[in-house]
Amino acid sequence: MLEINNLHVKLEEDDKVILKGVNLTVEAGKVHAIMGPNGSGKSTLSYVLSGRDGYEVTDGSATLDGVELLEMEPEERAAAGLFLAFQYPVEIPGVGNMTFLRTAVNAQRKARGQEEMSAGEFLKVVREKAKALKIDAEMMKRPVNVGFSGGEKKRNEILQMAMLEPKMCILDETDSGLDVDAMKLVADGVNALRDAGRAFLVITHYQRLLDHIKPDVVHIMADGRIVKTGGPELALEVENNGYADILAEVL
Amino acid sequence: MAVAQAKQDALAARLAGLSLPQGGWSAPARADAQARLASMGLPGKRDEYWRYTDPTTLTAAQPTPAALFDAGDETPLFDGIDRVRLVFVDGVFDPTQSDDPAAAGVEFLSAGADIHWAQGLYGVLEARGQTPVARPLAALNTAAATEGVLIHVTGRAARPINLIYLHKSESSDAILHHCVKLAPGAELTLLENGPAAARFNKVLEVEVADGARFHHIRAQGRDHERRAVTHIFARLGAGSLFKSFTLTANGVLTRNEAVLELTGDDAVAHVAGAAVGDGDFHHDDTVFVTHAAERCESRQVFKKVLKNGAVGVFQGKILVQPGAQKTDGYQISQSLLLDETSQFLAKPELEIYADDVKCSHGSTSGAIDETALYYLRSRGVPLRQAQSLLVLAFLAEAIGEIEDEAIAEDIRARLEAWLGRHGG
Ligand SMILES: Nc1ncnc2c1ncn2[C@@H]1O[C@H](COP(=O)(O)OP(=O)(O)O)[C@@H](O)[C@H]1O
Ligand SMILES: [Mg+2]
Numbered sequence: 001m002l003e004i005n006n007l008h009v010k011l012e013e014d015d016k017v018i019l020k021g022v023n024l025t026v027e028a029g030k031v032h033a034i035m036g037p038n039g040s041g042k043s044t045l046s047y048v049l050s051g052r053d054g055y056e057v058t059d060g061s062a063t064l065d066g067v068e069l070l071e072m073e074p075e076e077r078a079a080a081g082l083f084l085a086f087q088y089p090v091e092i093p094g095v096g097n098m099t100f101l102r103t104a105v106n107a108q109r110k111a112r113g114q115e116e117m118s119a120g121e122f123l124k125v126v127r128e129k130a131k132a133l134k135i136d137a138e139m140m141k142r143p144v145n146v147g148f149s150g151g152e153k154k155r156n157e158i159l160q161m162a163m164l165e166p167k168m169c170i171l172d173e174t175d176s177g178l179d180v181d182a183m184k185l186v187a188d189g190v191n192a193l194r195d196a197g198r199a200f201l202v203i204t205h206y207q208r209l210l211d212h213i214k215p216d217v218v219h220i221m222a223d224g225r226i227v228k229t230g231g232p233e234l235a236l237e238v239e240n241n242g243y244a245d246i247l248a249e250v251l
Numbered sequence: 252m253a254v255a256q257a258k259q260d261a262l263a264a265r266l267a268g269l270s271l272p273q274g275g276w277s278a279p280a281r282a283d284a285q286a287r288l289a290s291m292g293l294p295g296k297r298d299e300y301w302r303y304t305d306p307t308t309l310t311a312a313q314p315t316p317a318a319l320f321d322a323g324d325e326t327p328l329f330d331g332i333d334r335v336r337l338v339f340v341d342g343v344f345d346p347t348q349s350d351d352p353a354a355a356g357v358e359f360l361s362a363g364a365d366i367h368w369a370q371g372l373y374g375v376l377e378a379r380g381q382t383p384v385a386r387p388l389a390a391l392n393t394a395a396a397t398e399g400v401l402i403h404v405t406g407r408a409a410r411p412i413n414l415i416y417l418h419k420s421e422s423s424d425a426i427l428h429h430c431v432k433l434a435p436g437a438e439l440t441l442l443e444n445g446p447a448a449a450r451f452n453k454v455l456e457v458e459v460a461d462g463a464r465f466h467h468i469r470a471q472g473r474d475h476e477r478r479a480v481t482h483i484f485a486r487l488g489a490g491s492l493f494k495s496f497t498l499t500a501n502g503v504l505t506r507n508e509a510v511l512e513l514t515g516d517d518a519v520a521h522v523a524g525a526a527v528g529d530g531d532f533h534h535d536d537t538v539f540v541t542h543a544a545e546r547c548e549s550r551q552v553f554k555k556v557l558k559n560g561a562v563g564v565f566q567g568k569i570l571v572q573p574g575a576q577k578t579d580g581y582q583i584s585q586s587l588l589l590d591e592t593s594q595f596l597a598k599p600e601l602e603i604y605a606d607d608v609k610c611s612h613g614s615t616s617g618a619i620d621e622t623a624l625y626y627l628r629s630r631g632v633p634l635r636q637a638q639s640l641l642v643l644a645f646l647a648e649a650i651g652e653i654e655d656e657a658i659a660e661d662i663r664a665r666l667e668a669w670l671g672r673h674g675g
Contacts, residue, residue, distance in 0.1 A: 050629045053621065078631035090626035094644025103640065104630035111631065143644075160630060 001199045002026040002049075002168050007060035009041075009048050018044045020224035021060070026168070026217075029196040033210055033235060034203045036221035037243050042203045043087055045221075046172045050084040051077050064168055078104075079111035083166035085157040087173045087203075092144040097156070100144045101126060105163055129162045133189055150177035158189040169193070170201045175209035187212030207239035220246055258292030264312040265293060268424075269395045275363040280374035284393035287378065291387045300384055303564040303596045304506055304535040309388060309480045314424040314450035317476035317503075327415070328444045328470050328665060332657060334413040341418060341448050342398055342425025352400075355412055360399040360428060369401045369430045376456040376484035380510035384539065389482040389508070392454040396428035399454075404437040404463075411466075416445030418474055423448035429455045433463035435488070440655070441465070446472030446502070451479040461488035461515055467495040468658055470665065471505060475531065478504040483522075489515025489544070496653050498662050499526040499534055500669050506535040513540070513547040513575075523552040523652035527642075527666065528561035528593075529673045535564035536584075542575040542608075551582040554649045556642055557593035558673070568600040571608050580610035587645045588618055639670040 002025070009019035018041045026032045034042055048055050049062055051074035062069045069077055092100065106116040117125075130140060133155045145153050154174050161169055171190070175183055190200065190213050202213060210218075210232065218234040219226045222243070227250040228234065238246065254262075272281065293310040294301045308315050335355040338348040344359060346352075358364070360373075374393040380386060402412065414429070425448035433439060437460070447453070459465050471479060479502065485493050499505055511520045526534040540549045555563035565584035586595035597614040619641055627637035643666060650666075653659040 052625050052629075073634065074625060074628035075631050075633045075637075078629055084629055086626070090622050092620075092623045092626065092641070092644065094647040095640055100627070100630075100640075103632055103636070104627075107633060107636065108631035111633075164630065 001028045002062070002064055002201065004062045005060050007045070007048070007062060008058045009044060009055050010058055012054050012056045018224055019048070022224070022226055024219065024226055026199045026201055028167075028199050030216045031194070031200040031202060031213060032217045032219065033215040034201065034219045034221050035205065035235060035238050040221045041224040042221055043172055046084050046170045046203065049077075049170065050074060050082060075107070075111070078164070078166070079108050081167035083161050083164055083169050085154075085161055085169070085171040085174050087176070089145050089153040089157055091146045093146050095144050097142055097144050098126070098140045101160060101163055104160070108164060126163060130159055132192070133159050133185055135159055151179065151182040154178055154186060155182065158186050162189060162193060165193075167198050168201070169198065170203070172203045173205065174202075175204055175206060183209060184212060207235050210235050222247055254290065254292035258295060261310055262288065262293050265310060265391070268312045271395055272397050276365060276367040276370050277360070277373050280370070281394050283378065284374050284390045287381060288387055288390040288394055291381075291385045291390065293387050293391070300537070300566070303566070304504075304533065306388070308478055308504060309450070309452070309506070314422060314448075315478065316421045317418070317449035317474060317478070319418060319421060320446065320472070320474035322473060329413055329442050329658070329661060331661065332411060332442070334411040334442060336413050336415055337400065338415045338417060339398065339425075339427065339447070341420045341423035342427055342451070344398055355408075355410070356402065356404070357412065358401040360401060361397055367401070368403055368432065372430045372432055372456055372458055373428070376458065376486055377454060377482070379486070379512065380482070380484045380539075386482060386508060386510070388452060388480050389454050389484070392426055392428055392452050392482070396426045396454070398426070399428040399430070401429070402431045402439065403434070404432070404439045405434040406437055408437075408439040411440035411442050413442040413444070416443070416447035416451070416472070418446040418448055418472070418477060421449060424450045425452070427453045429453070431455070431457045431465065433457070433459050433465055435460040436462045438464040439466070441467045442658075443469035444472065446474035446477045447479065449477060451477065451481070453479070453481045455481070455483045457483065457485040457493065459485060459487045459491040459493050462490045463488065464492040465494070466654060468653055468662070469497050470662070471497065471499040471502060473501045475501050476503050478502070480506045481508065483509045485510070485520070486512045486514055487518040487520055490517045491515060492518070493520045494652060494654065495522045496649070497524040498665065499524065500665070501528065501532060502534070503531050504533050506537065508537045509539070511540045511549065512543060513549065514543050516544045516546055518544065518547045520547070521550040521552070521652050523550070523649045524554070525646045525649040525666065526555045526563060527669055527673075528555070528557050528563070530559040530561060532557070532561035533564070534562070536567070538567040540569050540580070542569070542571045542578040542580065544575060546577040547575065548579040549581070550652070551584070552649045552652055553584045554646050555586040555595060556589065556645065557586055557595065558589035560592040562593070563595045565597040565599070565614065567598075567612070568602065569610055569612070571603040571605050571610065573604040575605045576607045578605060578608040578610065580608070582612035583648070584614045585645070586616045587642060588616060635674065639667060642670055643667065
């Protein structure tokens with residue numbers, strides 16, 4: 001589904017190179033995890049895939065179902081089925097959470113040539129999904145992420161994902177800042193979406209999220225590259241011994 | 252103080268172009284206004300109060316012609332609201348296009364009926380508003396206006412009154428002077444919309460008696476080349492409420508002054524504006540709020556969205572007089588600059604002579620939040636729609652000052668349409 005080949009990325013502003021040849025393939029129906037030390041380029045990878053400004057791709061490609069992503073506008077990537085749950089969800093004062101969600105859902109439908117969801121239908125679906133994530137009606141009325149706690153912001157990201165039903169979901173440290181109960185809610189939200197036509201790329205530091213969202217493949221990223229790929233046992237190895245052994249082995 | 256010869260000459264030239272009304276109940280007020288005007292002269296570029304806005308075209312003997320604007324078959328603003336429509340074409344009341352004014356208790360300045368309740372109001376609040384800062388264009392209005400509505404509200408008005416200003420002549424020079432008097436406990440919503448004329452000078456005097464409530468929502472029309480100077484003078488009695496909101500879209504020059512005086516305890520005065528300008532657009536909000544009683548609340552909320560060299564100005568003052576304890580004053584003026592060629596000039600002022608007051612003011616100027624824009628787009632919202640959402644979010648606090656949700660929705664829809672036409 002997602003195929004990243006030899007991706008090289010530097011900052012637009014200066015010559016700092018962050019991604020130094022990332023190769024990664026995520027198949028439909030699978031959950032891949034990326035672990036790696038802070039600063040290794042995990043968030044940068046997710047931003048570049050979703051189309052954030054400020055980065056320059058100097059080499060390589062990234063395709064979603066065979067279509068080149070890197071040429072598209074961020075909204076086109078979203079309409080093509082890509083979704084990024086942000087490590088730091090953005091606050092938007094003055095835009096109601098409900099308005100935001102509805103605008104997004106209908107914009108994507110429009111881009112795909114589908115009919116807009118009626119207000120009634122939308123409300124019904126959003127209520128049901130919000131309830132599962134323990135997001136109350138009051139939170140839906142507030143401006144997007146403004147005054148939300150860390151955990152509320154992360155749950156709000158998962159709600160957006162559930163509403164938009166993307167086929168390629170990237171979760172950037174969605175577990176950081178969550179207590180055990182909130183993590184369980186988030187994991188349940190993700191697991192509910194797992195199906196044969198959808199894939200996940202879960203960026204995390206901790207095994208604990210992977211206890212709830214069982215990965216098929218685990219990658220270790222260091223210094224802008226995927227340096228090791230393995231099964232779920234790789235995450236356990238990191239949990240027990242840290243990155244030092246793995247990095248020493250590959251370098 | 253002697254007025255400079257140049258100013259005298261300019262005033263003489265301006266007055267020469269007008270046929271001043273004679274006689275009638277308003278004659279003494281007009282004579283007083285002429286005397287004030289003679290002592291002040293017309294405003295000039297060097298006047299401190301006109302530092303950011305050049306008054307030349309507003310004071311010139313003749314108006315600069317303004318091309319007419321065709322809004323196509325667009326539904327008129329406020330169309331969904333059950334209201335009394337009173338239409339002025341280039342500053343002249345047109346009964347054929349209007350609803351029955353008498354049924355709504357509306358009288359006209361042009362009628363000149365002999366003894367009139369408006370005698371205690373016409374030019375009176377304007378005169379009070381001349382200190383500490385001179386507002387000669389308002390005095391000129393009082394001296395020269397031949398048209399305007401006089402509304403004396405004694406109960407709760409059944410429907411809003413909508414003054415609709417059509418602009419049909421490229422060289423029209425309209426002067427309108429309206430007086431609204433709300434008896435104790437009375438309530439009225441006044442709506443105004445349209446460009447009015449090539450050049451428009453309007454004064455609205457509002458006396459809000461104890462416990463009365465006045466809501467004012469206006470939209471200054473889209474004719475690009477029109478010029479307008481407007482003044483609102485309001486005096487608030489105890490426990491009364493005054494709320495005014497203005498939407499301004501387009502217009503080469505607009506100066507909106509609001510002079511509000513809270514004279515009874517526990518009064519509430521809010522004045523707000525949302526202005527959107529693209530290109531040749533100069534918009535000036537000048538506000539002066541005087542707290543002269545205890546426990547009053549005032550809010551000034553002004554937001555401007557500017558692009559392609561548009562200029563926004565805000566001069567706002569809160570004056571708290573001795574003894575006006577427990578005053579709650581708030582003032583915010585902000586601009587969203589959509590490019591680097593646009594400009595926002597702000598002069599917020601506080602002057603406080605009481606010790607137990609709460610006053611805050613803030614003024615900012617900024618660009619659109621790129622991170623928020625990316626976040627919206629990453630959820631599939633197209634660039635222009637995302638920009639539009641963020642611009643409306645920026646304006647939300649000002650629009651939030653409109654109490655009636657149907658009217659607020661109408662204003663929001665206009666803004667969205669404008670943003671759609673002007674590229675987000
Ligand atoms: N916009 C930016 N400006 C400056 N440095 C950046 C920027 N984005 C990323 N970096 C740098 O690139 C490296 C990778 O960052 P990031 O992708 O956030 O890593 P991770 O998510 O793995 O912790 C870090 O050294 C970080 O400081
Ligand atoms: Mg990161």
